[in-house]
Amino acid sequence: MAAPTPTTAATTHHRILLPSPTPRGALAPAFLRLPLRVSAHAQRARLAAPVAAAAPAASTASPDAPASGAVAGKPTVLVAEKLGAAGLALLREFANVDCSYGLSPEELRAKISLCDALIVRSGTKVGRDVFEASGGRLRVVGRAGVGIDNVDLAAATEHGCLVVNAPTANTVAAAEHGIALLTAMARNIAQADASLKAGKWQRNKYVGVSLVGKTLAILGFGKVGSEVARRAKGLGMHVIAHDPYASADRARAIGVELVSMEEAMTTADFISLHMPLTPATDKMLNDETFAKMKKGVRIINVARGGVIDEEALVRALDSGIVAQAALDVFTKEPPAPDSKLVLHENVTVTPHLGASTVEAQEGVAIEIAEAVIGALKGELAASAVNAPMVPAEVLSELAPFVVLAEKLGRLAVQLVAGGGGIKSVKVTYASARAPDDLDTRLLRAMITKGLIEPISSVFVNLVNADFTAKQRGVRITEERILLDGSPETPIDYIQVQIANVESKFPSAISETGEITVEGRVKDGVPHLTKVGAFQVDVSLEGSLILCRQVDQPGMIGSVGSVLGEENVNVSFMSVGRIAPRKHAVMAIGVDEEPSKSTLTKIGEIPAIEEFVFLKL
Numbered sequence: 346m347a348a349p350t351p352t353t354a355a356t357t358h359h360r361i362l363l364p365s366p367t368p369r370g371a372l373a374p375a376f377l378r379l380p381l382r383v384s385a386h387a388q389r390a391r392l393a394a395p396v397a398a399a400a401p402a403a404s405t406a407s408p409d410a411p412a413s414g415a416v417a418g419k420p421t422v423l424v425a426e427k428l429g430a431a432g433l434a435l436l437r438e439f440a441n442v443d444c445s446y447g448l449s450p451e452e453l454r455a456k457i458s459l460c461d462a463l464i465v466r467s468g469t470k471v472g473r474d475v476f477e478a479s480g481g482r483l484r485v486v487g488r489a490g491v492g493i494d495n496v497d498l499a500a501a502t503e504h505g506c507l508v509v510n511a512p513t514a515n516t517v518a519a520a521e522h523g524i525a526l527l528t529a530m531a532r533n534i535a536q537a538d539a540s541l542k543a544g545k546w547q548r549n550k551y552v553g554v555s556l557v558g559k560t561l562a563i564l565g566f567g568k569v570g571s572e573v574a575r576r577a578k579g580l581g582m583h584v585i586a587h588d589p590y591a592s593a594d595r596a597r598a599i600g601v602e603l604v605s606m607e608e609a610m611t612t613a614d615f616i617s618l619h620m621p622l623t624p625a626t627d628k629m630l631n632d633e634t635f636a637k638m639k640k641g642v643r644i645i646n647v648a649r650g651g652v653i654d655e656e657a658l659v660r661a662l663d664s665g666i667v668a669q670a671a672l673d674v675f676t677k678e679p680p681a682p683d684s685k686l687v688l689h690e691n692v693t694v695t696p697h698l699g700a701s702t703v704e705a706q707e708g709v710a711i712e713i714a715e716a717v718i719g720a721l722k723g724e725l726a727a728s729a730v731n732a733p734m735v736p737a738e739v740l741s742e743l744a745p746f747v748v749l750a751e752k753l754g755r756l757a758v759q760l761v762a763g764g765g766g767i768k769s770v771k772v773t774y775a776s777a778r779a780p781d782d783l784d785t786r787l788l789r790a791m792i793t794k795g796l797i798e799p800i801s802s803v804f805v806n807l808v809n810a811d812f813t814a815k816q817r818g819v820r821i822t823e824e825r826i827l828l829d830g831s832p833e834t835p836i837d838y839i840q841v842q843i844a845n846v847e848s849k850f851p852s853a854i855s856e857t858g859e860i861t862v863e864g865r866v867k868d869g870v871p872h873l874t875k876v877g878a879f880q881v882d883v884s885l886e887g888s889l890i891l892c893r894q895v896d897q898p899g900m901i902g903s904v905g906s907v908l909g910e911e912n913v914n915v916s917f918m919s920v921g922r923i924a925p926r927k928h929a930v931m932a933i934g935v936d937e938e939p940s941k942s943t944l945t946k947i948g949e950i951p952a953i954e955e956f957v958f959l960k961l
């Protein structure tokens with residue numbers, strides 16, 4: 346019935362989520378058995394990003410937490426910047442909460458090894474030094490806001506630490522602040538206010554410009570950018586946007602035209618910045634781009650200071666290319682007191698207040714508290730920044746295959762002679778589902794976990810699986826075999842192959858030269874169904890003995906009685922043979938680990954040609 350059609354393949358760089366090791370015999374890792382709760386606040390399905398087992402990581406109460414509130418066994422959450430009361434209350438129900446604001450970098454490093462989670466806003470730099478100082482205890486960094494440019498994501502991933510943010514609760518606040526700056530700048534509100542308070546009455550000096558009919562170019566048409574667009578249209582502005590990743594349909598729905606960077610630069614009367622700070626957007630406005638702008642353009646920045654070359658902006662203001670700028674954010678925060686930009690008379694400034702409304706801060710605090718608590722519990726985090734998002738319904742459907750994937754990885758690596766020299770692993774999924782209807786990221790992550798954990802001291806988790814594989818030089822490629830039949834079951838079988846290695850159990854090497862193991866899920870239970878060229882059928886529970894023998898009567902009895910004498914309970918036995926009376930592979934599931942002498946006795950049975958004991 347199979348119509349093999351190898352389809353998609355090569356593994357790109359994914360960051361993947363793994364639960365802590367699966368308990369023996371459990372059908373699914375703890376995080377997959379948790380209810381897929383949808384938070385009323387978040388208003389959307391939670392997506393995959395568990396970072397710990399269901400139980401909070403073993404932790405002791407922080408000595409810094411208030412003595413009255415600190416409860417041993419609860420995780421400790423360090424809140425390093427001011428967070429809304431409702432969020433703190435949620436956190437306190439679940440964790441020991443240490444609110445220590447204004448820590449120096451040294452103080453933060455000193456504290457962090459006592460913390461399971463850290464919550465920050467934009468004022469705390471969470472660099473590699475912080476992850477290193479945490480000694481592996483830090484499981485979650487929660488960014489109470491959108492921009493995560495102050496968190497070293499690569500270092501977090503390498504340390505298996507999940508980063509979550511609060512991506513939605515301050516969108517409107519930031520957009521409203523952008524509009525406030527736009528209008529205040531156009532009518533010189535800040536300058537006129539200061540002048541009047543200084544006793545002057547300068548009506549001629551502060552003549553403004555009108556907004557209606559003017560072209561506003563929005564750079565970065567995401568959540569904030571599109572809210573600014575809506576509001577600016579209400580002011581009668583002609584709004585265009587540049588965003589290489591935005592959907593033209595969404596823009597059209599708001600009445601905004603997506604244009605090239607060139608067109609935005611050359612036609613705008615006002616330019617408002619709403620992209621994240623990344624290596625690609627760093628100093629995106631610079632001498633070259635200012636030179637292209639219409640003389641007298643006005644700039645608003647509520648994104649990140651670093652997207653503008655600030656020295657170039659001062660030059661553009663001095664030369665009159667830029668008539669005015671209104672800035673909420675700066676390359677260095679707070680900026681130097683003698684900053685030419687801040688003190689420039691045509692510049693209006695606010696001290697990073699975009700997200701600072703009562704409503705936004707309450708919302709952000711709840712959003713981040715829920716995300717951090719969920720992540721510490723091993724629930725599915727909707728706002729994981731350094732992990733893939735796998736929809737909850739996909740997760741629950743794949744649950745038994747996730748277990749199968751890890752066990753196949755574990756089996757395959759234990760079959761390698763020598764253990765460490767794995768370079769190339771091929772995973773094949775046979776399924777009747779169309780390639781784009783089967784998300785295999787979790788499965789590949791679990792295989793990676795299974796492959797790497799038995800041969801290293803690394804704890805492979807959902808966040809660092811791909812990084813760990815890459816660091817160890819293990820290349821994992823994926824292939825799909827498209828089967829005929831009903832796409833009801835997501836996967837018919839999974840095959841894991843390790844190329845260019847020798848095996849301690851040479852029969853595990855297939856005709857094409859790779860160590861090969863294959864498995865299926867039967868009645869919700871993962872089964873090993875093929876080893877090398879031999880078909881077997883043994884449920885993947887407990888541990889496994891594989892024997893290759895001359896196919897002859899009495900073999901099952903001989904091996905069974907050696908195990909029985911040693912009080913090792915056999916849970917399953919299956920024999921796969923090439924042809925009657927030739928060679929066969931016997932797969933024996935055992936509940937207990939046999940002693941060395943038991944294994945030696947099995948090896949001494951005359952017809953046994955090779956055997957191996959594998960822990961699942």
Ligand SMILES: NC(=O)C1=CN([C@@H]2O[C@H](COP(=O)(O)OP(=O)(O)OC[C@H]3O[C@@H](n4cnc5c(N)ncnc54)[C@H](O)[C@@H]3O)[C@@H](O)[C@H]2O)C=CC1
Pocket residue numbers: 491492493512515516519564565566567568569570587588589590591619620621622625626647648649673674697698699700701
């Ligand atoms: N001042 C403040 O207090 C606040 C600042 N922000 C900042 O505003 C920015 C936007 O936030 P959101 O809209 O929530 O994020 P978002 O992720 O929804 O939108 C960002 C948009 O920028 C686009 N983008 C990425 N690279 C680009 C490029 N090279 N050129 C043009 N567009 C590009 C993306 O495609 C995306 O559509 C972030 O930097 C965030 O940190 C957000 C909230 C408050």
Ligand SMILES: O=C(O)C(=O)COP(=O)(O)O
Pocket residue numbers: 466467468489490491492493515697698699700701
């Ligand atoms: O959410 C963002 O990106 C912001 O810039 C808000 O920063 P804050 O939390 O106010 O320090």
